[in-house]
Amino acid sequence: MQKLQILFFLLQYVLRSRFPDRERLRRFQERQWRRFRQKVLVKSPFYRELALKKAPLEDFPLIDKTAFMAQFNAINTLGVDKNVAMNLALRAEEDRNFSPTLKGGITVGLSTGTSGKRGLFLVSSHERAQWAARVLRQVVPIRFFQKQKVAFFLRANSNLYSAVQSRVLEFRYFDIFRPLDELAVDLADFQPDVLAAQPSILGALAKKQKEKTIHINPQRLISFAEVLWDDERKMLKNTWPNAHFCEVYQCTEGFLGCTCEHGTMHLNEDLVMVEKRYLDEKRFVPIITDFTRSSQPIVRYELNDVLVEKTEHCPCGSPFTALERIEGRCDDVLEFRRADGSVFTLIPDLLCRLIARETDDFVAYQLAQKADEQLILYLEAHDWEFVAQVISKVILQYLAENEVKDIDLICVEGILQERGQKRKRVLKISP
Numbered sequence: 086m087q088k089l090q091i092l093f094f095l096l097q098y099v100l101r102s103r104f105p106d107r108e109r110l111r112r113f114q115e116r117q118w119r120r121f122r123q124k125v126l127v128k129s130p131f132y133r134e135l136a137l138k139k140a141p142l143e144d145f146p147l148i149d150k151t152a153f154m155a156q157f158n159a160i161n162t163l164g165v166d167k168n169v170a171m172n173l174a175l176r177a178e179e180d181r182n183f184s185p186t187l188k189g190g191i192t193v194g195l196s197t198g199t200s201g202k203r204g205l206f207l208v209s210s211h212e213r214a215q216w217a218a219r220v221l222r223q224v225v226p227i228r229f230f231q232k233q234k235v236a237f238f239l240r241a242n243s244n245l246y247s248a249v250q251s252r253v254l255e256f257r258y259f260d261i262f263r264p265l266d267e268l269a270v271d272l273a274d275f276q277p278d279v280l281a282a283q284p285s286i287l288g289a290l291a292k293k294q295k296e297k298t299i300h301i302n303p304q305r306l307i308s309f310a311e312v313l314w315d316d317e318r319k320m321l322k323n324t325w326p327n328a329h330f331c332e333v334y335q336c337t338e339g340f341l342g343c344t345c346e347h348g349t350m351h352l353n354e355d356l357v358m359v360e361k362r363y364l365d366e367k368r369f370v371p372i373i374t375d376f377t378r379s380s381q382p383i384v385r386y387e388l389n390d391v392l393v394e395k396t397e398h399c400p401c402g403s404p405f406t407a408l409e410r411i412e413g414r415c416d417d418v419l420e421f422r423r424a425d426g427s428v429f430t431l432i433p434d435l436l437c438r439l440i441a442r443e444t445d446d447f448v449a450y451q452l453a454q455k456a457d458e459q460l461i462l463y464l465e466a467h468d469w470e471f472v473a474q475v476i477s478k479v480i481l482q483y484l485a486e487n488e489v490k491d492i493d494l495i496c497v498e499g500i501l502q503e504r505g506q507k508r509k510r511v512l513k514i515s516p
């Protein structure tokens with residue numbers, strides 16, 4: 086059933102002709118919005134009244150992650166209770182078993198995002214199929230008669246990715262909570278045609294390939310979620326010169342964008358309507374309305390990212406907004422030396438997730454590395470002492486598990502404010 090749905094959506098995306106200009110795209114979005122309002126939003130107690138009145142998009146309230154979570158029960162169209170969903174999601178993370186679903190095959194995903202606060206996401210099997218079809222269409226070229234092996238490095242399986250498994254594709258999920266050395270061995274064994282992971286992991290794998298601890302030859306590299314720095318991109322290109330490179334701008338809130346054949350990141354404006362709250366001439370905060378979400382509608386949702394618009398036209402001719410880069414989500418890379426002299430690289434995403442599993446009782450936190458063995462935890466919280474203790478314990482345990490010991494961690498009240506910059510959760514500061 087799922088496979089049929091995926092094929093249906095895939096066909097729909099293939100047949101959907103390219104948009105020749107912004108005007109055509111705008112008209113398409115307008116139709117999508119009206120359909121979304123009439124079919125989906127009327128089922129959400131939070132939006133019903135406005136939807137029945139056929140109110141225009143700009144009359145709908147702006148929403149951020151905090152409000153979105155606070156209104157969880159009213160927003161979702163399935164009558165799912167937040168506590169029930171949260172318990173299921175936490176249990177799945179704990180057991181590393183993502184098969185349990187809510188009634189009707191609804192998957193619950195837990196996200197941390199840039200703020201480090203917990204977010205809960207509901208995904209129906211219909212939405213799952215749609216997502217899978219779109220990823221297939223945009224990032225994994227389908228070759229008939231030849232099976233493609235795709236290695237996906239993820240924080241959580243969340244069922245979503247298991248949906249794509251067929252005769253032309255084999256997906257293998259690599260849980261980033263496992264030690265990288267083990268993962269690398271499994272990966273070499275699997276020999277993926279397509280390798281999809283966060284840049285920090287791609288970088289670590291490239292290093293292993295250079296050191297000749299593994300040998301893989303993927304034809305396609307897909308970088309997910311974090312910001313990819315230019316030097317990282319260069320190193321990946323050096324390591325796998327023949328691999329086609331693709332970056333995906335994806336978060337739990339949706340499949341937001343993807344690089345085109347010219348390496349330009351375009352927003353998927355046929356799936357997501359993007360309002361831009363400009364900070365200056367080129368930098369803006371995206372406010373998204375996602376036409377593909379029906380279990381938990383995303384309407385005028387303000388993301389935590391800052392996007393930088395590309396002013397010159399992309400040669401690919403796409404009328405979708407082109408980006409120079411995505412700011413924010415750009416935590417620094419912290420490295421630690423182990424007793425045996427090897428280097429451990431901290432994965433910010435993973436650490437923040439471990440923290441979110443233990444506590445949500447903070448306003449904000451930042452972890453800064455001052456010297457090799459010196460860390461400072463900046464924290465804003467009501468019950469400061471208790472939360473500082475909880476977070477410190479998670480950090481030290483995470484490091485100890487990776488054989489990094491004798492770390493000096495001090496806690497400081499308040500947050501490091503960088504002028505006008507987006508806040509990083511993990512950063513380096515000069516000693």
Ligand SMILES: [Zn+2]
Nearest residue numbers: 345349399401
């Ligand atoms: Zn382009």
